[in-house]
Amino acid sequence: MQDPNHPEKFVPRGAIAFFVLLVAIGLVIWFGIYFLMLSRI
Amino acid sequence: MIDKFERNVIITAFCLSGLFIFSLLYAMGARKADVTECLPYDKSYETARVNQVDKSTYQIFYVARMWNFEPAIAYIPVGSEVDLFVTSLDVVHGFNIYNKNVNLMGVPGGVAKTTIRFDQPGVYKVVCHEFCGTGHQNMQAEIIVNFPKK
Incomplete structure (x- = not known):
């Protein structure tokens, strides 16, 4: 059982990885369309 | 905190x-x-035509209807800057030039305008990309760049 005076340090690694992946994929899609648009000007 | x-x-x-x-x-x-503009409508936009403004500037007034664009073929010299005006006489149509940064809507009672430059010679297909009825898939036009003016 956890000691309330010494709480365990929790790092949401899964949430961080998900967020980073989400941002990375978003950037790839957004800039993919963006540079396609620039190449067609 | x-x-x-x-x-x-x-x-x-x-x-x-x-x-x-x-x-x-x-x-x-x-x-x-270029950012697409919506212009005030008047009847003159219902006449399809190609105007030469100066040596390298053209205007194409497109009229969309079920199921064709007028003018169906436009001849433009390479290196031209072209103002495109699009309207529709019946239902909402799409106006997309393949491989160019043009994506307009032809709306009855409205005029969409954009400007585009043609630096590479070729045949640029214009297609309707808004479903407009049974002939939608055949609704297209061509802009022919670098051909002799006719």
């Missing part, structure tokens, strides 16, 4: 928003990506 993960997410969101806004301003300013 804000949680450090929450703070990092907020900072990231602001940085990304700034990056997107800067990219859009760069495209519009330095690269001159």
